[in-house]
Amino acid sequence: MRDTALTAKHTALGAKMVPFAGFNMPVQYAGVKVEHECVRNGVGVFDVSHMGEFLLKGEKALDLIQKVTSNDASKMVDGQAQYTCMPNETGGIVDDLIIYRKNAEEFFVVVNASNIEKDWNWIADRNDLGVEMNNLSDDYSLLAIQGPKAADAMQQLTDIDLKGMKYYTFQIGKFAGIDDVMVSATGYTGSGGFEVYVKNKDVAELWDRVFEAGADADIQPIGLAARDTLRLEMGFCLYGNDIDNTTSPLEAGLSWITKFTKEFTNSENLKAQKEAGVTKKLVGFEMIDRGIPRHDYPINDADGNSIGRVTSGTMSPSMNKAIGLGYVNVEFAAIDSEIYIEVRNKQIKAKVVKPPFYKK
Secondary structure (H helix, E strand, C coil), rough: CEEECHHHHHHHHHCEEEEEEEEEEEECCCCHHHHHHHHHHHHEEEECCCCCEEEECCCCCHHHHHCCCCCCHCCCCCEEEEEEEEEEECCEEEEEEEEEEEEEEEEEECCHHHHHHHHHHHHHCCCCCCEEEHHHHHHHCEEEECCHHHHHHHHHEEECCCCCCCCCCEEEEEHHHHHHHHCCCCCCCCCCCCEEEHHHHHHHHHHHHHHHHHHHHHEEEEEEHHHHHHHCCCCCEEECCCCCCCCCCCCCCCHHCCCCCCCCCHHHHHHHHHHHHCCCEEEEEEECCCCCCCCEEEEECCCCCCCEEEEEEEECCCCEEEEEEEEEEEECCCCCCEEEEEEEEEEEEEECCCCCCCCC
C-alpha cells in the first residue's frame, strides 16, 4: 500500500485507515453520519491525493483529447473544467475524468486512482500526434474542501474570489501562502466547495492552514466512506461500481457528455446505439420495504425474474432512507416503476426515482 503525503496527519487524527486503489486511505474519523452531515451543512476536508494527474502539452493536445474523450473539449475556454469519459472500443468506459484547460496547448487531466496506469497507457497508445505527455500523479496532492461554508471559511487564505468562481472553473494563484496552487470549483459531494491541487512538498502546510482558517466554521476531516454516501445521494457515478469497461455511457445516463459533433473512440457504434435505443439503463431507486441495497444484489420484477443488478446502495444519512443505483431492463426504467431488490434471498420492494435523491 502506498501512503499519501498526509498519511501521518490522518493517523495522528485517529482515522480508520483502509487499502483503497493501492493507497492507504482514511475511510472515517468521527463516523460516517457525523462527517456526512458536516459536509452537507458546514465544511469538511477530504484527502483525495490518490487521484491521478496528467499534463498534455502541444499544439495537438486538444486534438488528442477530442480523439479519446466523449465530450466536446473544443467548447472549453482557458480556466474552464469539463467532466467527460473515455469510451473503449467495445462499448464500455475506460474511465471518467475531468479535463482542465490551462491554455490552448496545455490541458491538465485528472483520472481515478485505480485507473492511473490504464488511462496513461490508453492515451499514450493513441498519441500519434506528437503531444507531450507528463504523468504528475506522484508529484501532486489533492484536497477537496467541500460544503456550503467552504468559500467563506477559505477566503482569508487567498486573493482568488472564491464566491465569484463559477462551477467547473479554476484559477491558479497563491493559496494559504503557497504559490501556484490550482483552486477548482468542483467536487463530488453536491454541497459546493473546491478542490485544491498542490505539490506534495507543500500539502502538509496547506492542510494545517486550511484547518486553522476553518476553525470558526467547525471544519472537520472527512473520510472516503462519507464521500461515497455524499456522491450517491447526488446520483453521481463511481467508476468500478456504476460505470466500467462493460457499461456504455448512454446506458449510464451520460449522454450529456457524449457529443456526436466530432469523432472519438467508438463514436460510430455509440451513435448507432443512441439511434436504436439502449436495452438497459442506470436508474436511481429508493426502498419502499425495509432493507439496504448493496453492490451486485440482484434486481427482479414482481414475479422474481431477473431484470438487472444493483451497482451502488446505502442508507442515506440526509434522508434516513435506503437508496441505490442499478441497471435495469429499459422497460423497468420509468419513474415510479416497481422493482424488487433481492436481499438475502428475500424480495424487497423498491421504486425507481429520478436522481439526485437529496434535494437541497
